[in-house]
Amino acid sequence: xxxxxxxxxxxxxxxxxxxxxxxxxxxxxxxxxxxxxxxxxxxxxxxxxxxxxxxxxxxxxxxxxxxxxxxxxxxxxx
Numbered sequence: 001x002x003x004x005x006x007x008x009x010x011x012x013x014x015x016x017x018x019x020x021x022x023x024x025x026x027x028x029x030x031x032x033x034x035x036x037x038x039x040x041x042x043x044x045x046x047x048x049x050x051x052x053x054x055x056x057x058x059x060x061x062x063x064x065x066x067x068x069x070x071x072x073x074x075x076x077x078x
Contacts, residue, residue: 006036008075010062013042024057037078041066 009027013020020040027033038057043064060074 005032008037008039008078009033010039010041010071011058013040014044021057028057039074 006027009024011020011024015023020042024038024040027036027038037059040058040061041064042061045063059078062070062074
């Protein structure tokens with residue numbers, strides 16, 4: 001993270017040790033990530049309510065399985 005700037009980050013919401021919201025919040029605090037598009041990725045369609053409560057953290061919310069066509073569409077409109 002110190003040597004490059006991310007354009008886009010796909011962040012899985014269910015990861016061990018640190019969940020996706022905590023990671024996204026840490027990234028938002030870094031100056032080099034201020035323009036990074038953060039995309040929440042979850043396998044649970046019912047969890048979008050929780051993601052919406054942290055809407056300022058993520059630029060969009062995606063449900064797994066995510067096809068390459070769907071990802072391309074999101075990237076083009078972001």
